[in-house]
Amino acid sequence: MSPHRRTIAVLALAGTLLMIGVLGGVVGLGLVRCADCAPAVDADGPAQKAPPTPAALSISPGPGSAEVDPLAPISVSATGGExxxxxxRNEQGTRIEGITTPDRTAWKPGVPLGYGRNYTLSATAVGADGIARRADSRFSTLTPGNQTAVTLTTTGGAPIRDGGTYGVGTVVVARFDEPIADRAAAERRMTVTTTPPVPGSWYWLDDQTAHWRPPQYFTPGTTVTVAADVYGVPLGDGLYGQQDTRVGFTIGDAHVSIADDLTKQVSVYDNGALVRTIPTSMGMGGSETVNGQTISFWTQRGTYTVMDKANPVVMDSSTFGLPVNSRLGYKESISFATRISTDGVYLHQLDSTVWAQGNTNVSHGCLNLNADNAQWFYDFSQPGDVVEVRNTGGEPLQVWQNGDWSLPWDQWVQGSALP
Structure with missing residues (x-):
């Protein structure tokens, strides 16, 4: 073969190979493109769009419900819409205002319901399908066989004044007008909150009366809010709370007086500073039995608080069993009398015992003062101020006598109905 023909053959073979490579590459690329780019085909046909969601409504309690607890959850809810x-409305047509959530999927009444009432509740919601749907409910609340009201007072029995100022030894009293069978249920609804925070506990004196105090005296300036949220609460034996009660007050200056039988003096402190020393004559001691009742003439040792005061007050020995016409009986009008016990112990003016004040005990149990000191102490005192009586004979002061602070804290907390 000539060199010229050999060259032509080589060139022809190279071109053929080039064409095969190019065609192979094109075919390969084409297969890749088909695998990557071919449109997907749904075996069941074209994709279908979900239909709009209809609204569904739920109302609690349901239609025809009876004896519904006024504190039970009353609610309307919507799903799949707003x-x-x-x-x-109640049976008188009065509309009950309510609260709707920001997303407009739930509603509830804004006020507690009443006892023995009939209510109608209607709701409308619109779903994503644009169709409005309505639901209705009619129900009635229970009628209690008996109800009890609670009053928040001082130990003196006077209602606590909302916004008032009271002493550092203030004890809060919750007084029910019916016996409470389920004290724990009542106590769970009675709260005392303070600023700054102060711990404390209730102590039940009897089945109608609970007292609350902290472990130590309050700090001046403390604000106190007391709430008895007992409305609608079952308190045992078919008794229900009649209404909620709430009050707030402030703790004033620290007035603490110490009456010491060793010195026969009352030392009065204002925020820790001694401001007056007052001679006194306290209980003469001993006792007398009258008509089977033993009457003590001691000024009982313990921690009292100021309950109230009056000018004048009529003091009558027959109120604690000692006849006026008996050997030690009396009935007279007394000036500038500051009461510190439930059974009638006062710091008060008594001019006839000025000679004994500061040296001899001659009273039936009260703390006698001269006119100037009695008026000064009367003006100085506020309910809840502390009076500590030390070193006297006889029995110590009891809780029921306004001796709340005389009971050690570990014993006080045992008087709670809660664990």
Whole structure:
């Protein structure tokens, strides 16, 4: 073969190989493109769009419900849509205002319901399908066989004044007008909150009366809020709370007086500073039995608080069993009398015992003062101020006598109905 023909053959073979490579590459690329780019085909046909969601409404309690607890959850809820209208009325046609959540999927009444009432509740919601749907409920609340009201007072029995100022030894009293069978249920609804925070506990004196105090005297300036949220609460034996009660007050200056039988003096402190020393004559001691009742003439040792005061007050020995016409009986009008016990112990003016004040005990149990000191102490005192009586004979002061602070804290907390 000539060199010229050999060259032509080589060139022809190279071109053929080039074409095969190019065609192979094109075919390969084409297969890749088909695998990557071919449109997917749904075996069941074209994709279908989900239909709009209809609204579903739920009302609690349901239609025909009876004896519903006024504190039970009353609610309207919507799923798959939004509430556009909720109307609740009682049997007199009065509308009950309510609260709707920001997303308009839930509603509840804004006030507690009443006892023995009939209510109608209607709601309308619109779903994503644009269709309005309505639901209704009619129900009635229970009628208690008996109800009890609670009053928040000082140990002196006077209602606590909302916004008032009281002493550092203030004890809060919750007084029910019916016996409470379920004290724990009542106590769970009675709260005392303070600023700054102060711990404390209730102590039940009897089945109608509970006292609350902290472990130590309050700090001046403390604000106190007391709430008895007992409305609608079952308190045992068919008794229900009649209404909620709430009050707030402030703790004033620290007035603490110490009456010491060793010195026959009352040392009066104002925020820790001694401001006056007052001679006194306290209980003469001993006792007398009258008509089978033993009457003590000691000024009982312990921690008292100021309960109230009056000018004048009529003091009558027959109120604690000692006849006026008996050997030690009396009935007379007394000036500038500051009461510190439930059974009638006062710091008060008594001019006839000035000679004994500061040296001899001659009273029936009260702390006698001269006119100037009695008036000064009367003006100085506020309910809840502390009076500590030390070193006297006889029995110590009891809780029921306004001796709340005389009971050690570990014993006080045992008087709670809660664990």
């Amino acid at each position: 509430l556009v209208d909720v109307e609740m």
